[in-house]
Amino acid sequence: MSAQSLARSMPQSLPRSLLAVDSSPLGMFGYFREHRDEVMSWLGYHAWLSAVPVVAGLLIALPLGWLARRYRWTYPPLVTAAGMLYTIPSIALFVAMPDIIGTQILDPVNVAVALTVYTVALLVRVVADGLGAVSEDVAQAATAMGLTRRQRLLKVELPLAVPVIAAGVRVAVVANVSLVAVAGTIGVPELGQLFTTGFQLSVGSPYYPPITLGIVLCVLLALALDLLVVGATWLATPWRRAVGGR
Amino acid sequence: MIRFESVSKEYADGTVAVDRLDLVAPSGAITVLVGPSGCGKTTSLRMINRMIEPSSGRIWLDDRDTASVPTHELRRGIGYVIQHAGLFPHRTVLDNITTVPELLGHDRKQARARALELMERVGLPEQFAKRYPAQLSGGQQQRVGVARALAADPPVMLMDEPFSAVDPVVRAQLQNEFLSLQAELGKTIVFVTHDIDEAIKLGDQVAVLQVGGHLAQLAPPAELLSAPADSFVAGFVGRDRGYRALGFAVAGRLPVRPESAVTLGAAPGEAREAAEGGWVLVTDHEERPQGWLRAEQAGADRVSEAHLNLGGTLASETATLREALDAALSSPSGRGVIVDGSGRLLGTVTASEVLTRIEQQRATGQPPSPRGGGEGEAP
Numbered sequence: 001m002s003a004q005s006l007a008r009s010m011p012q013s014l015p016r017s018l019l020a021v022d023s024s025p026l027g028m029f030g031y032f033r034e035h036r037d038e039v040m041s042w043l044g045y046h047a048w049l050s051a052v053p054v055v056a057g058l059l060i061a062l063p064l065g066w067l068a069r070r071y072r073w074t075y076p077p078l079v080t081a082a083g084m085l086y087t088i089p090s091i092a093l094f095v096a097m098p099d100i101i102g103t104q105i106l107d108p109v110n111v112a113v114a115l116t117v118y119t120v121a122l123l124v125r126v127v128a129d130g131l132g133a134v135s136e137d138v139a140q141a142a143t144a145m146g147l148t149r150r151q152r153l154l155k156v157e158l159p160l161a162v163p164v165i166a167a168g169v170r171v172a173v174v175a176n177v178s179l180v181a182v183a184g185t186i187g188v189p190e191l192g193q194l195f196t197t198g199f200q201l202s203v204g205s206p207y208y209p210p211i212t213l214g215i216v217l218c219v220l221l222a223l224a225l226d227l228l229v230v231g232a233t234w235l236a237t238p239w240r241r242a243v244g245g246r
Numbered sequence: 247m248i249r250f251e252s253v254s255k256e257y258a259d260g261t262v263a264v265d266r267l268d269l270v271a272p273s274g275a276i277t278v279l280v281g282p283s284g285c286g287k288t289t290s291l292r293m294i295n296r297m298i299e300p301s302s303g304r305i306w307l308d309d310r311d312t313a314s315v316p317t318h319e320l321r322r323g324i325g326y327v328i329q330h331a332g333l334f335p336h337r338t339v340l341d342n343i344t345t346v347p348e349l350l351g352h353d354r355k356q357a358r359a360r361a362l363e364l365m366e367r368v369g370l371p372e373q374f375a376k377r378y379p380a381q382l383s384g385g386q387q388q389r390v391g392v393a394r395a396l397a398a399d400p401p402v403m404l405m406d407e408p409f410s411a412v413d414p415v416v417r418a419q420l421q422n423e424f425l426s427l428q429a430e431l432g433k434t435i436v437f438v439t440h441d442i443d444e445a446i447k448l449g450d451q452v453a454v455l456q457v458g459g460h461l462a463q464l465a466p467p468a469e470l471l472s473a474p475a476d477s478f479v480a481g482f483v484g485r486d487r488g489y490r491a492l493g494f495a496v497a498g499r500l501p502v503r504p505e506s507a508v509t510l511g512a513a514p515g516e517a518r519e520a521a522e523g524g525w526v527l528v529t530d531h532e533e534r535p536q537g538w539l540r541a542e543q544a545g546a547d548r549v550s551e552a553h554l555n556l557g558g559t560l561a562s563e564t565a566t567l568r569e570a571l572d573a574a575l576s577s578p579s580g581r582g583v584i585v586d587g588s589g590r591l592l593g594t595v596t597a598s599e600v601l602t603r604i605e606q607q608r609a610t611g612q613p614p615s616p617r618g619g620g621e622g623e624a625p
Contacts, residue, residue, distance in 0.1 A: 141332030144295060144404075145346050145394075146321035159336045239336045243380040 023207050028216065031209035039194070043217055046190035049111050049183070050176040050225060054169060056112070057119025064120070065127025066153065078124055085121035090114065090182050111183040111190075118179060119172045126168030130161030163240065166233035170226055177222040181214070191217050247273045248294060248402065248436060253303030255289050255459065263289040264459030266303070273308075273401075274432040278449035280439055281482070286459030287438045291404050294436060295324045307402065322346055325395030325403035325433070329411050331387040333379040339365070339390050340375040346398040357397070364393040369423060385416040392424070396431070405437045409444070421447060442483055446471065446490065454479050468494035492568035497561075497603060500570060502584050502593035510536060510551065514544040525579035528554055533590040535560060535583050560585050563592060567607075571600045 022030055032039060064082070068075040097103065097110035134157050142152045184192015194214030201207040234241070248271040255264040264286040271277035279287040292298040294305055296317050305312045312320055333342050340361050347357035362372060368389040379387055388408060395403055409417045409424075425448065428435065439445055445452045446467040454462045454470070456478055463475035471491035474480035484490075506520045507527040520526045521541035528536050528549055537554030544553070558577035561569040561584050574582030574597035581594035 135332075137328060137330045137332035138334060140297070141326065141328060141391075142334070144297060144321055144324075144326035144328075146318040146323075146349055147345075148318050151349070156334060156336075160334075237336070239338075239378040239380070242378045 023205070023209065025208045025212040027209035028213035032213055035210075039191075039213065039217070042189055042191050042193055043221065045108065045188075046177070046180055046192075046218070047221055047225070049108060049115065049180045049188075049190055050173060050221065053112050053115035053119050053176055054172050056116045057123055057172065058165075058169060060116070060120050061123035061127050064124045066131060068124065068128035069131045075128060079128065082121045082124035085117055088117075090118070090179050091185065093117065094183050094186055094188075106187050108188055108190075111180060111188055115176050115179055119176065122172045122175070123165070123168050126165055127161070130164030130168075131157045133164055134160050159236075162233060162236050166229060166236075170229050173225045173229055174222045177218055177225065181218060191221075247271065247306075247308055248277075248434060249306040250290070251304045251306065253290070253293060253300045253305055255286065255293060255298065256301045262458055264293070264300075267459065267461055269453055269461065269464065271434060271436050272451075273434045275450040276428060276435045276437055276448055278437045278439060278445040278452045279455060280442055280445035280449075280452055281455035281462075282457060283440065284457045285455035287440075287455050288406055289459065290455070291406055291436055291438045294402075294404055295321045295326065322350055322398065323400050323402070325398075325400045327388075327391045327395045327403065327405045327408040329407045330384075331379070331391035331408075333387055333390055333394070335379050337378075338375065339370070339377050339379070339382070342379065342390055343394045343397050345394060346400075350398055352398070361393065361397060364396055365390075367427065368393045385412045385420060388412060388420060392427075396433075401434055403433045403435045405435060407439055408437075410439065410441065417444075424448070443490075446493075454482060489568065489571075492571060492604065493566050495567045495604075495607060497565050497567045497570040497600070498607075500563075500584065500595045500603060501599055502563075502595055505581065505583070505591065505594045507533075507535070507591060508539075508549060510549055512549045514546060514548065517541065517544040517549050523579055523581075525581075527579070527581075527583065527591070527594075529591055535585060535589075535591050538578050540578075558583060560589075562587065567600065567604055570595060571597060571604075574600055 064078060068078045093114040094110055095105075097114050098105050098107070101109070101113060103109050131153075138156065138160070139152070142156045147155065180190055181192035181195065184190055184194070184196055187193075191214050194210040194217075198207055198209070198211035198214070201210070250267045250269040253264060253267045254262070256262050267286075267290060269277075269290075279290055281287050289298055293300045294307075294312065296312060307315075307320075307324075333339075334345070337345075340358060343361035343364060344354075344357040347360070348354070362375060365372065365375065370386060370389050370393070374382065374386070374390075379390065382390065388411075391408065395405075409420045412420065421444065437445075437448060439448075449467050451464060451466050452470050453464045456462045462482075463470060463479045465473075465475075468491060470479065470483055471487040471494070474483055474487075480487075505527050506522065507529045508517050508520050509529055509531055512528075517526050517528075517539055518541050521539075521544075524541050525538050526541060526544075528539050530536055536551065537556045538558060539549060539553055540555065547553075555578045558579075559569070559573050559582075561573035561582060563584055563586055565573075565584075570582060570584070572582075573584070574580065574595055577583065577594075579594075581596055582600070583594055584592045586592050
């Protein structure tokens with residue numbers, strides 16, 4: 001029986017000497033070597049659970065943000081309601097989700113849906129403001145040249161809103177990486193498990209390796225996903241590069 | 247032809263922006279709408295392409311009632327140029343210019359070829375095609391704006407203070423190029439400005455609007471200057487309108503007297519010899535006047551550009567009375583320099599000689615002739 005499965009089946013009773021000698025934060029390297037497969041699969045889930053809700057949330061926030069822009073009176077209620085969503089504690093949402101959408105308690109879909117809600121909460125305002133960032137002159141010229149409302153949205157307003165929306169997406173991605181970890185406490189397989197494990201193994205004195213590893217991997221994951229968004233934005237906005245990123 | 251038929255625009259709060267406007271903007275001509283802010287000139291312009299819908303009345307585009315055409319279709323057939331150009335910041339110059347042809351589903355390759363041709367026409371080098379608007383100066387952006395408006399070759403162009411956001415030198419340049427472009431293209435143009443000088447320079451006819459959207463006078467510029475319809479127009483047209491009206495009367499053959507000039511690099515003694523009334527005219531080696539030299543300043547050095555007084559303007563032999571008079575008045579010697587078509591010295595005239603010509607023209611009741619050339623340039 002490997003140490004890791006032992007750790008999972010009876011973490012409380014396992015003698016610490018069996019796990020890793022080093023209980024300091026630096027012990028995370030040894031911990032990682034011993035639990036590589038499991039940790040990597042958690043990392044994969046974590047990445048997936050962080051990224052998918054951002055994409056889904058963006059797809060939902062786009063029409064909502066557009067609506068808030070198109071019919072100005074909908075802006076205050078939409079933006080306020082979206083903001084309120086963010087105040088729901090994530091753990092409560094993870095737990096309540098099965099009742100709301102009829103899934104199993106440990107189904108990762110719960111986390112994905114809950115985080116989509118948070119992303120929408122963040123991005124509705126960003127999309128609305130981004131679409132409104134088009135200067136009066138440009139909007140007027142577009143209308144005067146005979147672009148239909150739809151063409152104006154797709155050809156002018158949306159491309160010009162990319163930098164603003166991308167900034168919001170970066171925040172959402174990073175926030176999601178940390179929110180996903182919370183779901184570990186209810187047993188969803190992702191990097192949050194490392195914190196639970198570390199907590200459970202901290203009997204008497206703190207056992208740092210899994211905790212440190214979890215933090216480092218979350219930060220690295222957040223950086224990687226952020227870089228992905230920055231890269232995509234860079235590709236989508238050649239005009240900003242041309243003038244030195246203004 | 248664009249025809250306003252008793253067009254009014256009244257806003258919900260009761261503000262009347264335009265009041266029963268009747269106006270015809272003839273085909274192939276530039277009609278300038280001018281007036282103080284709040285006179286409804288921009289509102290009137292935007293009612294043509296229905297950016298603003300009139301409260302009552304009709305606007306006809308040739309024999310089409312603009313209200314009967316779907317707005318996007320109407321607008322694609324009307325070029326539109328605004329103050330800050332309003333270029334799409336995320337599209338290259340070339341893509342900006344091909345916007346309307348693209349909307350109309352024109353052949354992409356042809357549209358691009360035409361866009362490049364238009365760029366050349368408005369004075370933009372070809373390598374600008376791939377640049378983004380933010381990489382261009384205000385004047386260059388405005389040129390792109392004009393090219394974009396012309397891209398689908400619309401018969402009608404609406405221009406809303408297109409040259410007011412650029413510096414005066416670039417503005418004059420853009421105005422002159424605009425006039426020569428229009429001489430070639432013959433579009434039906436409605437042009438809005440708050441600058442009466444611009445209106446007089448560019449308009450084939452000028453409509454002066456009063457606050458409240460009331461048409462005070464519609465007339466060719468010369469008539470506006472010589473016979474303002476009421477005190478509002480007279481006040482708006484400005485103080486020195488008598489002088490400015492001379493800009494619409496060709497001077498004709500002026501009694502040009504020969505001027506003994508010296509060339510750059512001449513000996514100081516030679517310059518003192520040739521001086522008349524204390525001043526001598528200096529030309530380059532191709533007889534093009536460069537400036538005036540005060541005889542007593544011709545010291546020991548040879549005549550160089552550094553010594554010259556550059557105050558005098560030049561008038562060509564086909565100049566207007568205004569240009570001829572200005573050449574005489576601005577000349578430090580009191581003798582206005584007249585040059586031929588290629589800028590070579592013909593001779594000089596004095597202010598009193600030009601004034602005599604003005605009086606002669608008055609006496610014979612010679613009507614002011616149409617627009618003359620551009621302003622004279624300082625030598």
